[in-house]
Amino acid sequence: MGLSGSFLSLWLFLVATACAKDPVLVFRPEGGDYDAVIRGMGREIGEDFTIGQQTLAPGAGIQAMAEPIRRTAPRLVILMDNRIINLYKSYQASLPDSVPPVPSISLMAASLDHEIVGLKLATGIAYEIPILTSAVNLRDILKRPLPKIGIIHRDFLSDFVAGNKEYCRQEGIALTAVVLKNQEENFGKAIRKGLRTLFEEEQVDALWVPNDNALLTAALLRDVWIPMLNRYRKPVIVGVEALAQPGLGFGTLAVLPDHTELGRQLAEIVVELSTAGFAAPDGKVRQPLSIIKVVNLPQAHKIAGVGRENLGSVDRILE
Amino acid sequence: MTVWVVITAFFLGWVGGAKAQASESLFVFFPTTVRPHILQKEISSSGPGLDVTAFGSFADFEDGVKAKPPDAILSLPEVIANLEGYRVTVIGKRKGESQEPFFIMSVEKALDPTQIAGSKIGMVDFLGRKGMQKFVAGMFPSAPTLKTVAKVEDLLPLLTFGMASGILVTQAQVDYFRGVSQLKFVVTPIPGAGAGTICLAIRKGAEAPKAIQALKAMDAEVRKLLGDVKWD
Numbered sequence: 001m002g003l004s005g006s007f008l009s010l011w012l013f014l015v016a017t018a019c020a021k022d023p024v025l026v027f028r029p030e031g032g033d034y035d036a037v038i039r040g041m042g043r044e045i046g047e048d049f050t051i052g053q054q055t056l057a058p059g060a061g062i063q064a065m066a067e068p069i070r071r072t073a074p075r076l077v078i079l080m081d082n083r084i085i086n087l088y089k090s091y092q093a094s095l096p097d098s099v100p101p102v103p104s105i106s107l108m109a110a111s112l113d114h115e116i117v118g119l120k121l122a123t124g125i126a127y128e129i130p131i132l133t134s135a136v137n138l139r140d141i142l143k144r145p146l147p148k149i150g151i152i153h154r155d156f157l158s159d160f161v162a163g164n165k166e167y168c169r170q171e172g173i174a175l176t177a178v179v180l181k182n183q184e185e186n187f188g189k190a191i192r193k194g195l196r197t198l199f200e201e202e203q204v205d206a207l208w209v210p211n212d213n214a215l216l217t218a219a220l221l222r223d224v225w226i227p228m229l230n231r232y233r234k235p236v237i238v239g240v241e242a243l244a245q246p247g248l249g250f251g252t253l254a255v256l257p258d259h260t261e262l263g264r265q266l267a268e269i270v271v272e273l274s275t276a277g278f279a280a281p282d283g284k285v286r287q288p289l290s291i292i293k294v295v296n297l298p299q300a301h302k303i304a305g306v307g308r309e310n311l312g313s314v315d316r317i318l319e
Numbered sequence: 320m321t322v323w324v325v326i327t328a329f330f331l332g333w334v335g336g337a338k339a340q341a342s343e344s345l346f347v348f349f350p351t352t353v354r355p356h357i358l359q360k361e362i363s364s365s366g367p368g369l370d371v372t373a374f375g376s377f378a379d380f381e382d383g384v385k386a387k388p389p390d391a392i393l394s395l396p397e398v399i400a401n402l403e404g405y406r407v408t409v410i411g412k413r414k415g416e417s418q419e420p421f422f423i424m425s426v427e428k429a430l431d432p433t434q435i436a437g438s439k440i441g442m443v444d445f446l447g448r449k450g451m452q453k454f455v456a457g458m459f460p461s462a463p464t465l466k467t468v469a470k471v472e473d474l475l476p477l478l479t480f481g482m483a484s485g486i487l488v489t490q491a492q493v494d495y496f497r498g499v500s501q502l503k504f505v506v507t508p509i510p511g512a513g514a515g516t517i518c519l520a521i522r523k524g525a526e527a528p529k530a531i532q533a534l535k536a537m538d539a540e541v542r543k544l545l546g547d548v549k550w551d
Contacts, residue, residue, distance in 0.1 A: 043378040044448055133476055140499045167479060172501040260376075261469055267448075268466055287480040289473045312353040312544075313472060 022274055025074035026053040027065060027084045033259045034080050037108065040263020041078075045270055056084055062091040069102065075278045076270060079106040079124075085115050092120055103281050105269050107262065111160070113285045123273075123281035125265055127257065130287050131164040131208050134237045134255040135173050137293055138206060141253060141311065142235060142304045149237075150204030151177040152194040157210055176202045180215075187215060188224045195225075199232040209251070211239040226250055233303050244296040246318050252303060254294040261290030294318060343529045344389035347373040348380040348398060349517055350443040352471045352495055353544050361541045362393070366533025376469035377444050391527035393545075396515030397454065398445055405520040408527075409534055411548035413491075413516045420513040421458065422493060422506045425485035426478050429505045432512075436461035441477040441486040444469055455487065458512040475500055489514075491546050517548050 028034045042051055054068045065087060069077070079085045085106050092101045106124035109115050116122045131149070139146045149168070153161060158179060165175045178194035180187070198204045207229070209216070216225075226249050229236060238244055238251030265288065273281060294316040300306035311317055345366070347358055355373035363371045372389070374380035377398075384392075384402065392398075392405060399405050410417050423430045423440070430438065436459070444451055444467035456462040466483050468474055471492055477483040479502065488496070493506055519534060521527045534550045542548050 130476070130480070132479060136475070136499060137472075170479065170502060261473065264467070264469065271448075272464075286482060287476060289468060289476045289482075290470060312357055315354055 021048060021050045022075045022278070023050045023052060023072050024076045024078065024270060025068060025072050026051065026078040026080065027056055027088065028053055028078075028080040029084065030055055030057070033257075034108065036259035037080070037263040037266065040260035041267040041270070042263070044264050044267035049270065049274070056087065058083065060087065062087060062094055065091045066094075074102055076273060077102050077104045078266065078270075079104050080108045082109040082115055085109055085112075085119065089119055103273060103278055105266060105273075105281070107266060111156075113159075116283075116285065121280050123269065123284055123286075125262065125269070125286050125288055127288065128160060128211075129239065129255050129257060129291055130167060131161070131175065132167040132171060132173070133287075133291060134208060134253070135168060135206075136171060137255065137291070137313075138235060138237055138253050139173075141293075141295060141300065141306060141314065143310055144304070146173055146205045148174050148176055148202065148204045149206050149208055150198030150202060151175060151208050151210070152180065152191055152198070152215070153177060153210045154180050154212060154214065155182050157212070175208075176204055188220055191215065191220065191224050192228060195228045195232070199234065204234070206235040206237065206252075208237045209239070209243070216243070221248075221250065235300070235303055241294050241316075244294050244299075244318060246296050246298045249299065252296050252299050254296075256292040256294065257288055258290035258292050262288060265289055292316070342368065342370045343391070343527055344370045344372070344387075345391045345393060345527070345530045345533070346380065346383060346389040347371060347393045348377070348445070349394055349545060350445055350471060351544065351546065358544060361544055362533065362537075365537045365541055366529050369529040369533050377447055378469075381447065388522060390522055390525045391530035392520045393517065393530075394520070395445055396518050399518060399520040401446060401450060402520075404523050406523055407518045408521045409519040409531060410515070410551050411517040411519075411545065412551060413546055413548055417516055417551075418513045419489050419516050421487050421489060421509050423485040423509060424478075424488050424493060424496065425505050425507070427503045427505065429507050430485045432458075432507065432509045433460055435459050435463045435485075438463045438484040439466055439482065440464070441466045441468060441474045441483040442488075443467070443471055443474065443492075454514075458487075458509055471495065472499070478502065487512075489546075517545055519550075 026038060038053060052072050056064055079088050088104060101120045103121035106112055106116055108127050112124050112126050116124055135146060135149055151161060161177050168175050178197055180190045184190045230249060235252040238254050241254045241256060244251035244254035292315045295311055295314045297317050297319050347362060355375040359371050359373035374383060396407060399407055413419060423432060440463040442465060446454055451467050452465055455465050466477060474486040475496060477486060519530060
């Protein structure tokens with residue numbers, strides 16, 4: 001190879017280095033919502049990063065993470081759901097001190113601020129939609145003030161609710177909570193009492209219901225929530241579309257994560273970290289930005305006189 | 320029996336073919352708080368025989384145009400300028416103007432547009448990530464860090480949760496946020512910064528008489544959904 005050949009090789013090497021895309025590896029469970037997030041991220045940054053993904057079935061061990069990390073040498077890993085975050089924690093713990101951990105972004109996990117404690121070089125996006133976001137959207141749909149919103153929740157959600165109280169205060173909304181023990185002997189009795197307190201003593205203008213399976217069993221819905229809410233006729237915010245079905249007579253507005261847009265938000269963090277040379281992430285958990293709004297129109301109309309003209313920003317109208 | 324099946328199939332094929340030939344497609348992509356399914360329905364009602372598809376995000380719109388370029392597009396002039404093969408045919412005006420200024424909206428404290436380098440600023444995406452960075456870079460002496468969202472209302476949580484120091488918005492968006500939020504907003508004009516209002520662009524070599532007719536037939540309610548626009 002002559003001198004010109006050497007220059008050519010050097011030039012090709014420099015071009016290849018400059019054009020190399022940083023690898024990002026996603027660890028995820030099966031499921032359409034995870035697909036939507038990855039698609040949303042890929043549309044934003046797919047041209048600039050090599051995005052690999054590894055589906056981890058329940059029961060997968062740390063070896064199922066170690067092998068793809070060794071093979072792809074990612075600059076960043078993305079961890080979707082609590083099980084996978086905990087698996088990555090175990091993987092990090094298994095590494096010798098001489099091996100630096102790969103930074104991570106976690107999302108689609110319950111109580112993420114607690115979950116990422118102990119994870120090195122971590123940041124993430126919370127999955128729970130802030131009460132403030134839901135409240136501001138309900139107020140926009142009803143076109144009337146909502147100075148006081150009531151909540152019945154179990155104790156494990158106290159930190160989440162406390163954090164939201166401050167956000168809501170800035171918007172002129174007071175959150176009034178009835179806190180139940182994590183294990184109650186009789187949830188039906190406690191919820192009934194809590195609803196009476198909120199609607200009769202506290203005179204709340206609306207109710208926010210957490211996605212808590214223990215409080216939303218079929219029996220509790222049928223025997224407690226629905227009869228009580230029928231009596232008080234106040235708007236109810238829920239976090240599952242099925243709970244806003246008109247036939248059920250429960251939720252007025254369902255507020256759900258917009259998974260494609262969650263992917264965009266994830267992409268923004270990937271770019272931020274990349275710009276900083278994948279140095280230590282700030283350890284903060286960001287709030288999710290985008291939601292899907294579903295309105296139970298018959299109920300919204302019956303309770304608050306809401307008509308279609310109020311629903312321009314609503315994604316789905318159930319009738 | 321077989322003969323009738325053949326005749327019916329031929330007739331249906333002929334009718335279908337004639338319909339396909341007659342149909343004219345219009346894509347709508349316009350940053351607004353109104354959901355695309357509503358825009359699509361309302362604009363369709365102004366244009367019988369017009370096959371209207373409205374998009375809620377730039378990525379969806381871009382994919383749609385790549386997959387099947389429509390006869391006409393209703394969007395911002397900046398969006399059209401980034402597409403090949405479309406010419407602006409009708410320009411919409413708002414309060415007599417075809418350009419709309421941008422403002423920086425922040426909470427409690429004004430942001431100085433000349434000192435914005437390093438600040439995180441939110442904006443609705445209408446050109447894709449790189450296109451928006453280029454667009455915004457032209458507004459300031461040194462560019463801020465841009466955080467884009469697909470929906471107008473997603474700008475509010477950026478401010479509420481302290482994820483951006485300010486948001487770049489039009490007057491209509493300022494009015495919207497003042498209507499839905501009680502935050503103490505401060506609105507600062509950005510000298511010389513703005514975008515076109517809305518326009519109809521037609522694919523080069525194509526004609527779109529139904530799309531033009533639909534604009535003319537739009538009543539005040541539909542024009543209001545597009546930002547109270549009037550067509551020149």
